Amino acid sequence: MAVINQGILGGFSGKVGTVIGGSWKGIDYMRSKPISVANPRTPAQVDQRTKFVTVLNFLQPLTSILRTGFKDYAVKMSAFNAAMSYTIQNAISGIYPEYGITYADALVSRGSLTGALNPSVLVTTPGLIDFSWVDNSGTGTALATDKAMLVIYNSAKKQAVTINGGNTRASGSQEVMVPTTFTGDELNCYIAFQNENQSEVSNSTYLGEVVAL
Template sequence: MGKISQGVLGGFSGKVGNIVGGSWKGIDYMRIKPSNVANPRTQGQLDQRTKFAKVLNFLQPMTEFLRVGYKLYAIKMTQFNSAMSYQLQNAITGDYPDYSIDYSKVLVSKGNLLRAVGGAVESTVAGVVKLSWIDNSASGGAKATDKALILLYNADKQIAVYDTAGAVRTVGTQNLSVPTDFSGDEVQAYLGFISEDGTEVANSVYIGAVTVA
């Protein structure tokens, strides 16, 4: 039985027929309970599930980072779901069932703050990856105090290493330590920025891939 909590025009919780009501983050919602179908594994459904699984596996290791990187785009959804939506629409390549992630099109942070320019990545010291960028703090709304958002993704091990409060924009470089067993592995490098007070975030930039020394 459904229960009306705020009068006739308010939200309700529970079930009335095939309508289910509830509340999430203070937002009332209603949805239709799907009816059973003889064969739910249609080609379209399989296609979508395969894409979804591919993006989910990619993003799960960086969940905590995405809570910062997508904090401004979590409108009526979680930061993770917002990131899922973006990658599904923009970063999937290939044909069913052989989908893959196009790392160059991934955004691990999203916002209107001026993004990084002149990014580069290298690894010449064991267990250390060095990122560098050009100081563009005099351009647009960028500030010298903006902090780097750095993420390295190891696809072979499905591990992400990151820093959500890195070096400030004017420094132009930062070393990030990685696990010792990353030696010889390729990692994908991303660089973004977040304002000192955390109210502005920049779109991340794909810096490229590098083999860890």
């Protein structure tokens, strides 16, 4: 049974025949009831699910930073789902069933703010990852007060260390501590910037792979 909350012209929640109604983020919607399929595991469906799981495993440890990094693309979907869509379309490698992520093509932040200039990452001290960049304040939309967004992703363990709102653009560097369990693992690193009130973000830049000491 469906319930009409705002009269005959309003949206409804529940089921009427083969139509299901509901609301998400204040938007009323209707969709048809799924048709029963005798064999839901067609090759195309299995292929798409495998891609989905591959991307999900990559992005789940990055959820907190994706909420900021992809918020501009959270239109009728969550920021996480926007990141999922981008990654599936742009950063999947391999063929079924051996899919992987092309880390250089992935984004952890997507926006119009001026990004990092000549960023790099270095490991010289056990347990620390050193990020550095050139202060490009005043170029494009870059401001000295912009804050770094840093990601260190451990593909072997499917874990990540993320910094959302780190050192300022003017500071030019930041050290990030990683767990001792990361020692000897290959780590994929990214940098982006957000402005002071988090209303704008830059595209992230992939800095390559380092090995934790």
